[in-house]
Amino acid sequence: MSPALPDGDAAPDDGALPASVLDGAGDRGFGVYLHVPFCSVRCGYCDFNTYTATELGGGASQASYADTALTEIALAGRVLRDAGLPERPVQTVFVGGGTPTVLPASDLMRMVDGLRDTWGLAPGAEVTTEANPDSVTPESLAALAAGGFTRVSFGMQSAVPHVLATLERTHDPRRIPDVVRWARDAGLAVSLDLIYGTPGESLADWRTSLETALATGVDHVSAYALVVEQGTKMAVQVRRGDLTLPDEDDQAAKYELADDLLTAAGLHWYEVSNWARTPADACRHNLAYWRSDDWWGIGPGAHSHVGGLRWWNVKHPRTYAARLADGLSPAAGRETVADDAARLERVMLGVRLDEGLPLAALDERARTAVAGLVADGLVDPGPALAGDAEGDRRVRLTRRGRLLADTVVRSLTA
Structure with missing residues (x-):
């Protein structure tokens, strides 16, 4: 099962926002995350808020989901207007899940149309959907592109059959070049998502996955270390001894191999787990998260952030649909x-970016710790020490620092 929602204050039934969200609103971007909580099969490692048809029961059909999401979009428009926030077109949209493309392309397009009607889309807006390789066709991808989508992120995870089997992924890895070609033919930018550190995956297996991804010529790759969350089927398998997790040295070797191969192919890291061919190929929606812009999360369990206020929706699609049908906000808390939490988040997110974290964002004690991090080889001395003005200096991780990012954060926030 997906993790429990955070603790927090009760959210008002009308979703109203406090006046504090107005502070600095004109300087922040605005994006929308749209959660589609459906999958054809639940993978054993997954702890996202997703459901198969047999898990849902009545009252939460996939067929009516687009209409339910459109109801929240309309509510969001009213709430932001009533709060007095400036009119801001949507700069980025990310449709995630679950597997959004289990819905018909027409439903995904209708939800994007709802965003366009409510706020407008900024010129050149980035509109991404996640997809599984076995959940698209040339026709569905062409329809998405015609309907305003600009980008697709395929959950490739691995090119090795036994690794995919351990992850309980259902697609044939031989399909990857085809779906990338179909998406590009439709005019969509393409990202491939990979996972390393699956039990039983060798370094040679991981190299095969990286080389297969690069052979497609994609301009963006995400590579995430597998994290086995409590409550998942895989966690039970590990606890019983059916699966053995790799050690930290194995994970580090696989990250270094990814960085070597991706860099050699002309992709450059812009966030610890993300590589892009050019800055224009980076995922702008995720950059907005890391830079603490505003976003509204549509869908069950979705999280939102506006002006330092964070809230989250009820988890179950049935409860989510019922609250909206009753004219209530789906927010659960x-x-x-x-200030202290905001500073911690600023450091945690800022140091993960290639652009680095301005020294000016750190307090005096943290600034004095930077020299030690440079000496330990975790922070690049150039950006940290160059320039006469402290405002010009930045904390930028070395590759060793990327592997030990948590250590850097602890040093800067202790």
């Missing part, structure tokens, strides 16, 4: 990110 919310919290204001206080």
Whole structure:
């Protein structure tokens, strides 16, 4: 099962936002995350808020989901207007899941049309959907592109059959070149998502996956270390001894191999787990998260952030649909990110980016810790020490620092 929602304050039934969200609103971008909580099969490692048809029961049909999401989009438009926030077109949209493409392309397009009607899409807006390789066709991808989507992120995970089997992924890895070609023929930018550190995956297996991804010529690759969350089927398999997780050295070797091969192919890291061929190929929606812009999360379990206020929706699609049908906000709780928490998040997110974290964002004690991090080979001395003005200096991780990013964060926030 997916993790429990955070603790927090009760959210008002009308979703109203406090006046504090107005502070600095004109300087922040605005994006929308749209959660589609459906999958044809639940993978054993997955702890996302997703459901198969047999898990849902009545009252939460896939067929009516687009209409339910459109109801929240309309509510979101009213709430932001009533809060007095400036009119801002949507700069980025990310449709995630679950597997959004289990819905008909027409439903995904209708939801994007709802965003366009409510706020407008900024010129050149990035509109991404996640997809499984076995959940698209040339026709569905062409329809998405015609309907305003600009980008697709395929959950490739691995090119090795036994690794995919351990992850309980259903697609044939031989299909990857085909879906990339179909998407590009439709005019969509393409990203491939990979996972390393699956039990039983060798370094040679991981090299095969990387080389297969690069052979497609994609301009963006995400590579994430497998994290086995409590409550998942895989966690039970590990606890019973049916599966053995790799050690930290294995994970580090696989990250270094990814960085070597991706860099050699002309992709450059812009966030610890993400590589793009050019800055224009980076995922702008995820960059907005890391830079603490505003976003509204549509869908069950979705999280939102506006002006330092964070809230989250009820988890179950049936409860989510029922609250909206009754004219209520689906928000289950919310919290204001206080000064200390905001500073911690600024450091945690900022140091993960290739652009680095400005030294000016750190307090005096943290600034004095930077020299030690440079000496330990975790922070690049150039950006950290160059320039006469402190405002010009930045904390930018070395590759060793990327592997030990948590250590850097602890040093800067202790």
